Amino acid sequence: MTTHSTPITTRIADMSAPRPAPSSRGWLAEIGEFWRTFIKAAFHPYHPEQHYMRGPGPACASKQKRQGV
Numbered sequence: 001m002t003t004h005s006t007p008i009t010t011r012i013a014d015m016s017a018p019r020p021a022p023s024s025r026g027w028l029a030e031i032g033e034f035w036r037t038f039i040k041a042a043f044h045p046y047h048p049e050q051h052y053m054r055g056p057g058p059a060c061a062s063k064q065k066r067q068g069v
């Protein structure tokens with residue numbers, strides 16, 4: 001059985017290669033976007049209409065038919 005993975009020494013060498021530094025503007029924009037998303041999700045008010053159930057389903061209807069209700 002053969003595997004198609006790269007040797008561990010190659011993967012370690014790739015990890016130590018310096019990565020280009022992100023621009024400060026992109027980094028700050030990313031942090032700002034994270035906080036906007038977090039605040040929106042954390043403090044989103046509850047909307048009961050999003051969880052509204054319209055009534056009994058087909059299982060309930062068939063059960064009532066069998067009981068003669």
